[in-house]
Amino acid sequence: MTRHRPGDEGFTLVEVMVATAILGVVLALVFSALNGGVRQAADAQSRAQVEADVRSTTEAFVRDLRQAYTGDPTLNRIETMTATTITFYSPDRLTPYHLRKISYKLSGTDLQRSITTSSDTDGYPWTFGTAGAYGTQLRSVRNTDLFTYRDADGDVTTSPTGVSIVDFKLTVDEDTTRTPAAYSSTTSVQIRGS
Numbered sequence: 001m002t003r004h005r006p007g008d009e010g011f012t013l014v015e016v017m018v019a020t021a022i023l024g025v026v027l028a029l030v031f032s033a034l035n036g037g038v039r040q041a042a043d044a045q046s047r048a049q050v051e052a053d054v055r056s057t058t059e060a061f062v063r064d065l066r067q068a069y070t071g072d073p074t075l076n077r078i079e080t081m082t083a084t085t086i087t088f089y090s091p092d093r094l095t096p097y098h099l100r101k102i103s104y105k106l107s108g109t110d111l112q113r114s115i116t117t118s119s120d121t122d123g124y125p126w127t128f129g130t131a132g133a134y135g136t137q138l139r140s141v142r143n144t145d146l147f148t149y150r151d152a153d154g155d156v157t158t159s160p161t162g163v164s165i166v167d168f169k170l171t172v173d174e175d176t177t178r179t180p181a182a183y184s185s186t187t188s189v190q191i192r193g194s
Contacts, residue, residue, distance in 0.1 A: 013108070014190075018120075024159075034148045035085065043174075043181075046174055046175045046191070047174050047181075047183065048073075048170050050173075050175075050183045051183055052175050053138055053172070054138065054170055054172055054183060054185050056168070057111065057137045057138050057170070058168060058185060058187050060101050060113075060137075061104065061168055061187075061189070062168075062189050063186060064088075064090045064100075064102050065088060065090070065166060065189045065191060066189055066190070066191065066192055067090055067091060067192055068088045068089060068090050068191050068192075069089060069090060069091055069099075069193075070089045070099070070124065070126070071099065071123045071124040071126070072124035072125070075089075075124065076160040076161055077089055077160075077163075077191065078149075078160040078163050079160070080160075081147065081149055081158075081160055082147070083105065083144065083145045083146060083147055083148075084105060084106040084144055084145075084146055084147070085103065085105040085147075086103070086104050086147050086166070087101060087102070087103040087104075087107070088101075088102055089101055089102075090102055092117055092118075095117065096118075096121075097121035097122075098117050098118045098121060099117075099118040099126050100115050100116065100118070101115070101116040101118075101128055101131075102114070102115050102192050103115075103134075104137075104146075104147075105134070106141060106146055107134070108143065109139065109140055109141050109142070109173075110136045110137075110138070110139050110141065111136070111137045111138040111141050111146070111170070112134040112135060112136050112137060113134065113135055113137045114131060114132045114133065114134045114135070115132045116129070116130070116131045116132040117129075117132075126188070138170070138172060139172075140172050140173035140175075141170060141171070141172055142171040142172065142173055142182055143169060143170065143171040143184075145169060146167070146168065146169060146170065147166055147167070147168060147169075148166070148167040149165075149166055149167075150163070150164065150165040150167065151163065151164050151165075152164040152165075153181075163191065164190065164191060165188055165189065165191070166188070166189045166191070167186060167188050167189075167192050168186070168187045168188075168189060169184070169185070169186045169187075170183040170184065170185050170186075171183070171185075172184075
């Protein structure tokens with residue numbers, strides 16, 4: 001016969017089931033917290049990417065529009081302007097003595113940009129070849145009032161000759177688990193010499 005010492009009995013089936021249930025609840029809470037943290041990190045990364053894309057697009061637009069120029073005081077620096085499109089002239093920083101015709105337009109929810117460079121270098125009148133293809137700069141643009149045009153007094157204008165300031169507003173959808181999530185940015189560009 002075997003003698004049992006006190007404390008050598010082991011666990012009963014009920015004790016094992018209770019311990020397993022408690023362990024299951026604890027693990028479920030831990031995994032839920034980890035999953036929430038992973039989702040928040042992915043949302044933060046998506047948000048940061050959208051903000052960087054908007055900032056990059058805005059900086060390029062500001063850089064080009066701020067120095068809008070034609071070389072001829074009788075020719076408007078802005079060729080066309082609506083709430084969703086703008087076409088203007090700007091010097092080519094990469095190819096000296098050339099002028100660029102730069103167009104931005106909203107196509108569906110994509111902000112697109114086209115650049116056409118002059119083929120001559122002798123100044124006005126400028127000669128432009130085939131219009132440059134439009135390339136997407138930003139996707140998931142939510143708003144349709146991208147551009148607002150103001151004169152030197154700050155009043156809204158519809159005349160290309162009177163434009164001194166262009167307000168550039170973007171609201172872009174973020175790819176996050178929260179809905180709806182969007183990032184908005186508004187920049188005012190003072191055209192030099194106006």
